[in-house]
Amino acid sequence: MEKGKLSSALFAGTHFNRKRFAADFTRFRKGAPSPEVSAPAAPSPEKKRKRKSKNKAKKNKKRRGEEADSASDVVEGFSVFKGLAPKNEAEDSEEKVETTKSEDSEVERRRKEVEREIERAAILRKRFDIHISGQNVPAPLENFEELVSRHGCDSYLVGNLSKLGFQEPTPIQRQAIPILLSGRECFACAPTGSGKTLAFLLPILMKIKPGSKEGVKAVILCPTRELAAQTTRECKKLAKGRKFYVKLMTKDLSKSGNFKDMHCDILVSTPLRLDHAVQKRDLDLSRVEYLVLDESDKLFELGFVEVIDSIVKACSNPSIIRSLFSATLPDTIEALARTIMHDAVRVIVGRKNSASSLIKQKLIFAGTEKGKLLALRQSFAESLNPPVLIFVQSKERAKELYKELAFDDVRADVIHADLDEQQRQDAVDNLRAGKTWILIATEVIARGMDFKGVNCVINYDFPESASAYIHRIGRSGRAGRSGEAITFFTEEDKPFLRNIANVLISSGCEIPTWIKALPKLKRKKHRVNRDPITTLPDEDY
Numbered sequence: 001m002e003k004g005k006l007s008s009a010l011f012a013g014t015h016f017n018r019k020r021f022a023a024d025f026t027r028f029r030k031g032a033p034s035p036e037v038s039a040p041a042a043p044s045p046e047k048k049r050k051r052k053s054k055n056k057a058k059k060n061k062k063r064r065g066e067e068a069d070s071a072s073d074v075v076e077g078f079s080v081f082k083g084l085a086p087k088n089e090a091e092d093s094e095e096k097v098e099t100t101k102s103e104d105s106e107v108e109r110r111r112k113e114v115e116r117e118i119e120r121a122a123i124l125r126k127r128f129d130i131h132i133s134g135q136n137v138p139a140p141l142e143n144f145e146e147l148v149s150r151h152g153c154d155s156y157l158v159g160n161l162s163k164l165g166f167q168e169p170t171p172i173q174r175q176a177i178p179i180l181l182s183g184r185e186c187f188a189c190a191p192t193g194s195g196k197t198l199a200f201l202l203p204i205l206m207k208i209k210p211g212s213k214e215g216v217k218a219v220i221l222c223p224t225r226e227l228a229a230q231t232t233r234e235c236k237k238l239a240k241g242r243k244f245y246v247k248l249m250t251k252d253l254s255k256s257g258n259f260k261d262m263h264c265d266i267l268v269s270t271p272l273r274l275d276h277a278v279q280k281r282d283l284d285l286s287r288v289e290y291l292v293l294d295e296s297d298k299l300f301e302l303g304f305v306e307v308i309d310s311i312v313k314a315c316s317n318p319s320i321i322r323s324l325f326s327a328t329l330p331d332t333i334e335a336l337a338r339t340i341m342h343d344a345v346r347v348i349v350g351r352k353n354s355a356s357s358l359i360k361q362k363l364i365f366a367g368t369e370k371g372k373l374l375a376l377r378q379s380f381a382e383s384l385n386p387p388v389l390i391f392v393q394s395k396e397r398a399k400e401l402y403k404e405l406a407f408d409d410v411r412a413d414v415i416h417a418d419l420d421e422q423q424r425q426d427a428v429d430n431l432r433a434g435k436t437w438i439l440i441a442t443e444v445i446a447r448g449m450d451f452k453g454v455n456c457v458i459n460y461d462f463p464e465s466a467s468a469y470i471h472r473i474g475r476s477g478r479a480g481r482s483g484e485a486i487t488f489f490t491e492e493d494k495p496f497l498r499n500i501a502n503v504l505i506s507s508g509c510e511i512p513t514w515i516k517a518l519p520k521l522k523r524k525k526h527r528v529n530r531d532p533i534t535t536l537p538d539e540d541y
């Protein structure tokens with residue numbers, strides 16, 4: 001088809017709204033007449049306009065004669081070209097003024113719209129205590145429906161949210177989801193039990209294609225196997241109805257998996273297992289689009305930095321989106337992580353490194369190790385409100401306390417690193433199912449584990465740092481429920497009390513003034529050599 005004909009065919013019957021397309025209209029008016037317009041084969045625009053006018057007049061006698069007058073509102077395609085014909089100057093400048101005016105009003109309208117959007121985002125952030133830093137941060141979600149209207153989310157996913165009982169997004173979900181969907185990297189710090197898992201899972205499920213055979217598209221790193229298993233389960237529940245391949249990196253898979261033939265869209269793993277699979281078994285991570293470091297500060301802790309670094313390098317896709325999630329994010333870790341992130345947005349819900357406001361926190365002076373055991377028994381007798389989690393500082397002490405409680409008439413279980421994977425999972429499942437009332441644990445389950453109904457956390461042994469304290473007590477008071485945390489301390493713990501007391505103060509909990517007066521400690525970690533846990537007299541032990 002000749003150029004002129006193509007143009008005629010394209011414009012035939014087209015109506016041109018001069019107001020709406022004012023900018024294009026000016027462009028045509030300013031430019032030299034195009035060859036198509038001046039082509040002799042095309043009927044003159046004037047003739048066309050007249051012919052059209054005649055037809056309209058036939059159709060509607062009442063509107064006879066109006067055609068020419070109304071041409072400025074709705075202009076037929078060819079009338080646009082009529083505008084290109086020579087005109088007198090007055091007419092020309094009149095139209096220019098009109099066009100500039102409409103351009104200005106369009107710019108003004110858009111400016112006001114943007115201002116309204118910014119204001120709306122600021123109000124939402126204030127309401128939900130969301131603090132951000134970064135340029136052009138996308139507005140928070142007002143509700144889950146916006147995932148569909150603003151972000152084109154598949155309705156199956158919104159359906160799953162509702163089936164899981166999630167009616168409103170939590171503050172971290174409101175802000176982190178739009179950030180990740182917009183392709184920005186993100187540091188997210190929000191209280192324990194505030195729904196961070198969904199905040200990183202949803203964007204992944206919305207953005208990657210299910211059932212792809214091109215290799216792993218998303219990697220989620222967790223510090224413990226239990227948390228990795230829990231996240232895998234949550235991901236599968238959320239993805240129900242779509243054929244996503246969600247895989248947990250087990251010990252066997254890491255050591256002997258055939259990764260070349262493995263179908264996997266989303267891979268959840270602990271760092272060491274994943275690194276082993278990459279280094280020894282050639283697992284290809286070059287197509288990973290999303291990399292999540294959950295409990296990121298723990299992952300970056302001593303010993304893991306090199307492993308994380310190696311995994312980050314293996315995820316070599318230049319357009320990868322990385323995100324870090326945790327309830328605690330020390331400045332040093334953030335600075336370290338920034339070296340691998342591009343233009344990351346930082347989102348903090350509430351106050352950075354603080355405990356969930358839903359937990360009632362108490363410090364109890366127990367004097368000595370024996371005093372702790374007495375205090376524990378007394379609290380069982382007075383106010384045991386199961387399920388209860390009891391944290392101790394080592395696996396030896398977990399075994400000792402378990403032995404002691406075996407004498408009492410309470411359904412207790414224990415979890416620590418000496419148990420195999422199945423035993424650890426059983427201990428977690430039994431507490432979830434209400435088969436056990438008390439679970440004695442080391443730090444292995446302090447991070448990320450979601451026991452919805454835990455009413456009380458007892459820090460039998462004083463935690464080694466403020467962040468360990470925040471995560472331990474964060475196993476209660478989750479998903480909007482209230483919880484309780486009791487922390488025993490002895491004479492030996494007194495010098496370290498102030499660090500933990502600061503967390504209580506910032507959560508608005510009452511503490512005695514003498515604790516407030518204690519000097520601040522430079523040393524952050526605290527580990528005491530404690531006497532064994534036993535009720536036997538010292539000489540019998």
Ligand SMILES: Nc1ncnc2c1ncn2[C@@H]1O[C@H](COP(=O)(O)OP(=O)(O)OP(=O)(O)O)[C@@H](O)[C@H]1O
Pocket residue numbers: 165166167168169170173190191192193194195196197198326327447448449450452474478479
């Ligand atoms: N929008 C929501 N509405 C109601 N409940 C939710 C919502 N999102 C998540 N939850 C529930 O809240 C609980 C805590 O969520 P999640 O485990 O993701 O917390 P978290 O912030 O990762 O905590 P942690 O810092 O301890 O890892 C879970 O039981 C989850 O099912």
